[in-house]
Amino acid sequence: MADSKPRSVDPAACQMFDFACEQGQEVVYDRFEAMQPQCGFGQLGICCRNCVMGPCRMDPFGEGPQEGICGATADTIAARNLVRSTAVGASAHSDHGRDIAHAFLATARGEAQGYSIKGITKLKALAQELGIEVDGASPEEIAEKVGEAALDEFGRQEGELRFAKRAPERLQARWKKMDVTPRGVDREVVTALHRTHIGVSNEWKHLIKTCVQTSLSDGWGGSMIATDLSDILFGEPIPRTSEANLGVLREGEVNIIIHGHEPTLSDAIVAAAQLDEIQAECEKVGAKGLNLGGICCTANEVLMRHGIPLVGNFLQQELALLTGAVELMIVDVQCIMPALKKIVGDKCHTKLISTSPNAMFEGFEHIQFDENKAMDSAKELLLTGIRNFANRDPAKVIIPDEKSPLVAGFTTENIFDHLGGRYRPSYRPLNNGIIDGRLRGVAGVVGCNNVKITHDHGHLEMVKELLRHDVAVVLTGCSAIACAKAGLLDPEAAELYAGRGLKQICDAVGIPPCLHVGSCVDNSRILTACTEMVREGGLGEDIADLPVAGAAPEWMSEKAISIGFYVVTSGIFTVIAEPLPVLGSAKVTEYLTDGMEEDYGGKFAFEKDPIKGAHLIIEHLDRKREALHLAPMMFEPRPVDTVGRAWDLEPAAVSAG
Amino acid sequence: MLVVKVDRCLGCKSCELACAVEHSASRDLYEAIHETPGPRARVRVSQGTTFAIPLQCRQCEDAPCVAICPTNALHRADEDSPVFIDHDRCIGCTWCVLACPFGVITLDAKGRTIIKCDQCFERVEHGELPACVSACPTGALQFKPLEDVVAEKREACLLQIERSLSGDAK
Numbered sequence: 001m002a003d004s005k006p007r008s009v010d011p012a013a014c015q016m017f018d019f020a021c022e023q024g025q026e027v028v029y030d031r032f033e034a035m036q037p038q039c040g041f042g043q044l045g046i047c048c049r050n051c052v053m054g055p056c057r058m059d060p061f062g063e064g065p066q067e068g069i070c071g072a073t074a075d076t077i078a079a080r081n082l083v084r085s086t087a088v089g090a091s092a093h094s095d096h097g098r099d100i101a102h103a104f105l106a107t108a109r110g111e112a113q114g115y116s117i118k119g120i121t122k123l124k125a126l127a128q129e130l131g132i133e134v135d136g137a138s139p140e141e142i143a144e145k146v147g148e149a150a151l152d153e154f155g156r157q158e159g160e161l162r163f164a165k166r167a168p169e170r171l172q173a174r175w176k177k178m179d180v181t182p183r184g185v186d187r188e189v190v191t192a193l194h195r196t197h198i199g200v201s202n203e204w205k206h207l208i209k210t211c212v213q214t215s216l217s218d219g220w221g222g223s224m225i226a227t228d229l230s231d232i233l234f235g236e237p238i239p240r241t242s243e244a245n246l247g248v249l250r251e252g253e254v255n256i257i258i259h260g261h262e263p264t265l266s267d268a269i270v271a272a273a274q275l276d277e278i279q280a281e282c283e284k285v286g287a288k289g290l291n292l293g294g295i296c297c298t299a300n301e302v303l304m305r306h307g308i309p310l311v312g313n314f315l316q317q318e319l320a321l322l323t324g325a326v327e328l329m330i331v332d333v334q335c336i337m338p339a340l341k342k343i344v345g346d347k348c349h350t351k352l353i354s355t356s357p358n359a360m361f362e363g364f365e366h367i368q369f370d371e372n373k374a375m376d377s378a379k380e381l382l383l384t385g386i387r388n389f390a391n392r393d394p395a396k397v398i399i400p401d402e403k404s405p406l407v408a409g410f411t412t413e414n415i416f417d418h419l420g421g422r423y424r425p426s427y428r429p430l431n432n433g434i435i436d437g438r439l440r441g442v443a444g445v446v447g448c449n450n451v452k453i454t455h456d457h458g459h460l461e462m463v464k465e466l467l468r469h470d471v472a473v474v475l476t477g478c479s480a481i482a483c484a485k486a487g488l489l490d491p492e493a494a495e496l497y498a499g500r501g502l503k504q505i506c507d508a509v510g511i512p513p514c515l516h517v518g519s520c521v522d523n524s525r526i527l528t529a530c531t532e533m534v535r536e537g538g539l540g541e542d543i544a545d546l547p548v549a550g551a552a553p554e555w556m557s558e559k560a561i562s563i564g565f566y567v568v569t570s571g572i573f574t575v576i577a578e579p580l581p582v583l584g585s586a587k588v589t590e591y592l593t594d595g596m597e598e599d600y601g602g603k604f605a606f607e608k609d610p611i612k613g614a615h616l617i618i619e620h621l622d623r624k625r626e627a628l629h630l631a632p633m634m635f636e637p638r639p640v641d642t643v644g645r646a647w648d649l650e651p652a653a654v655s656a657g
Numbered sequence: 658m659l660v661v662k663v664d665r666c667l668g669c670k671s672c673e674l675a676c677a678v679e680h681s682a683s684r685d686l687y688e689a690i691h692e693t694p695g696p697r698a699r700v701r702v703s704q705g706t707t708f709a710i711p712l713q714c715r716q717c718e719d720a721p722c723v724a725i726c727p728t729n730a731l732h733r734a735d736e737d738s739p740v741f742i743d744h745d746r747c748i749g750c751t752w753c754v755l756a757c758p759f760g761v762i763t764l765d766a767k768g769r770t771i772i773k774c775d776q777c778f779e780r781v782e783h784g785e786l787p788a789c790v791s792a793c794p795t796g797a798l799q800f801k802p803l804e805d806v807v808a809e810k811r812e813a814c815l816l817q818i819e820r821s822l823s824g825d826a827k
Contacts, residue, residue: 037702037709040667041794057794061665064794 008315008455009646010485012246012402016319019398026342027318032451044584045078051198060584070198078585079207080196082561085581086211087192089562092334093521094185094222095358096262097229098154103264103371104229105147108140114268114374117143119232122413126228130162143232150225156184163228164220167527168534170542171571171601178599180213180569185225188217204588211561212569212600219566224524230301234267237304237409237518239511244310244484247403249325251394253291254282256385257311257320260332261519263301265355265369265378266294269330270306272378278386285389290382295320296335297477297519304409304518310485313456313478314556315449318343321350324396328385332356332369335448335557340364349391351384406489408480408516412528415515427529427536429509430472434547435538437631438501439472441547441621442533444526445483446476446563447555450578456482458553458577458610460646463488465614467513468638470499471621474529477520479553486646488514496644500635523563526550527570540628544571544601547624549617551575553610564604571601573620575613579606658803659776659787661710665797666702668709673698675792676713679777694767699774700789701761711789711798714761714774716740722753722762722773730770739776747771 007017007029020027041047046058048068056068058077067073072080106112117123117139123146124134132145153161161182165172175181182188192214195201201210231237249255256273258266272278273290282290293311294302302308311320314335320326321343328351329340336354341363344350354361355369355377367384369377415430433439443466449455459482463473467488475483483489488497494506498513506513517525530543539546550567552560555576568574582588597603607613625633674686681689681696689696700713716739723731723740730746731753733739747770754762754771762773777787781800785791790800 036704037668039669040709041669044667057669059795060667061795063796 006454009457009460010245010316010402010455010482012400012485013312013316013319013455015400015402016246016316016322016398020319020322023322023347025322025347026339028315028337028339028451031339041584043581045081045581046074046584048072048077048080050080050196053198058584072202073585075204075585075587076202076207078582078588079204079211080201082580082582082588083192083196083207083210083214085558085561086214086565087189089558089560090214090218090222091189092559093218093226093562094154094189096333096521097185097222097224097226098151099262099264099371100226100229100233101147101150101154104143104233105151106372107233108143108147110140112372112374113376114271114378115233115371117232118234119236122228122236123232126232129166146232147229150229153221153225154185157187159183161185161217161221163224164216166531167220167570168531168542171544174571174600175216175569178209178212180209180216182213182217182221185217185221188214188221204585205591208588208591208596211565215562215565216569218562219524219527219570223521224527226521227518227524230263230521231411234263234301235305236413237411238414239407239409240307241405241407242303242307242309243403244312244406244481244489245403246312246316246320246323246400248291248293248309248311249320249323249399250291251325251397251399252288254285254287254289254386254389255291255293255326256382257293257295257326257329258298258302259295259317259329260336260356260359261297261334261521262332262356263298263305264371264374265330265332266298266302267305268369268374268378269381270302270308272375272382275379278379278382281383281386282389285386287386287389290386297521298332300408300477300480300516300519300522304516304522309403310406310481312485313449313481315451315455321348323399324348324393325399326350327388327392328353328381330355330381330385331359331361331364333359334559336361338362347396349388349393351388353381353384355381402485404485404487404490406484406516407491407512408484408489410474410511410515410517412525412532415511415529427532429505431533431536431538433501433505434625435630437634438470438504440470440501440618440633441549441624442472442474443548443617443621444474444476444523444550444567444572445479445553446520446523446550447552447560447576448478448557449482450554450556453554453577453608456486456554459483460486460488461610462551462553462614463514464497464643464646465611466617467493467497467502468499468640468643469614469618470501470633470635470637471618472502472505473514474517474526475514476516476518476523476526480516480518482554483514484516487644488646489516499638501633520559520563523567526567530570530572542571542601545624545628546571547621547628547630549573549575549620551613551617553577553613568596568602568604569600573597573602573605573617575605575607575616577606577608577610577613580604658716658801658806659713659774659790660799660801660806662797662799663708663710665795666709666711667795667797668702668704669794670702671792671794672700672711672789672798673702675788676700676774679780679788694765697763697765697772699761699772712759712761713789714740714776715759716774716776721756721758725752725756727752739778740773741775741778742771742773744768744770
């Protein structure tokens, strides 16, 4: 068992990692160390397994083969692998969007038990955008037409994706020029995969265009549909308070965790949990009540809409079970470690139940969630958890005393709600803040955890550095959870972390310096928010003109690759820590980190150090400000020694991968 | 002798795979993975601080394992041969495992004998390279006479002297 050097900057996670070590319980870090050394061909992206004339690998030192057996070069191979990864990432988001669209349509038609059309304002706005008549029609009638239109986007064979027409004209023109305008959600993935077959696309530039087009069918397609329809079906989020970290688990109550991504499941669980019979059942087993919490993006969905607390992010999923306080973990799709089954058993009473026909795990029980009978399904799951309460051994329970208050629930529509605008928010205060020099710009810090980076360290260091330089930060996914746990989403955070200009804006508008805008599909909110900023005026004509940037300081998944591509090719400079697996191709690497900016208005930077990454962003924002001839920054950055300490623990030296 | 260019090792472990297959009954990858007992590699790629390196028996001239072996299972056939294991004599006492300064001897519990790199002596006799050397995709593993290794080092040394004499910074 690996010795427990600090794996995290989160004291709760450290406590549980130490506990795992004491118990001799294998966790993710142990498997990571056993995997060393990791294959350099894979890391460099120059291993090809696409046909069985292979597998082929290129010699990065120039002596062995420089071409595969078919003649593909390192450039082709690295780019081709990237296409497959992007296609998988886009598929994950878009399949999620499809599931939401199905549930949406069924609800509109009265065929889904347990859901109802909630976000009427957004429904009407979307209907008008799609040219659907709203006068005299009931919400269900409108929703049926909207649902049909949304579902059509998935199988679209003619024309272009409708939601991509929301982008600024110049951006759409750039896509057209590069021939990457997304045509249909499912179609782009199929075409992308086709192009990676042996003997199809072998030109690396064409393959990178394929990555772009596929990712756009996600960001301005599947993900955006997921976000919009989720807001209508489950409720438009409003800023609300809650708590984050393992300390939200409660002794004496039944603790049930929802882990995965699709709010069709988690929203129904939340609704079912409120039923009287559920409370009665809890009391029957001797529990004071039912305590729901979430892990990963489904947690963010029910946090944004219902204030359900966050138990933790990706790297904490095993730790939550180790507390011994969880009766049931319900999972659906994406980012669920099959290793969870190794934690439960004699030492841990938690039931693991999978619910999606897409995601099966050995050792988990499977109870398929039925969207047409959502409440019944949800009830069955909750009761299974409650009945497991008797098996909890109170003596074995160890819940770290760590949790932080937070504010979450910001969207493109509601950020400046109270300052005007009906369907459209007013972005004037934000734009003016940037123009006047109080705000340097906006950064979206998003993405996963990665075992190669001290847990949460990348997110926190980068966000704090940005905040003290008057950069407003929007957060999604596991990054948002990391910042929430550290107190950066607390209303007092501006006082502790923000530069003077940012603090003034926060105080004037009544927002925290870090805005939690939701789950990973909600990265589409960043696209629509940027579009609003352009529309409001004074900051250029295109997203690529805005002083905005993106970052994924601890990314690991293929979904992140798709997001990276759609953000960059919507014109947003994006810094990622772990490089894209293309370093074995000098040409592809050069294009992604330099050349592509001319074609798309955005590019990647690969920077592992979060402080250096923050400064790449700050320099980028300054360049955009200069190009727009904006006023100089009003205030100097806040001195480092006046910035609050998120955790008391200093991270250990980051372990080399 | 087996030489490793550490800066060329990418940790792919092709050498481990090839070694195991070479020392299997079938000597075929697809069959070897189903054999019982399963074949084991004698070379292990290990992670250093910033590098990866395959480690296997150094075939020491004055081998501690040979000196300590109570049954003379570990022995040399002649002056030039690698250090061999007579598996019939080996009693699996593992004193050699303890004596080896490189950690490259291990115990095959099922076979009740120790195993270590034998430098693929049969392949070498037939004019082939050891399996790990053949398998290495970057040329990190090499098999050369000691004299050649020494000669290369001398040449590199001369080059350095030349450079400093002609005033070139290194």
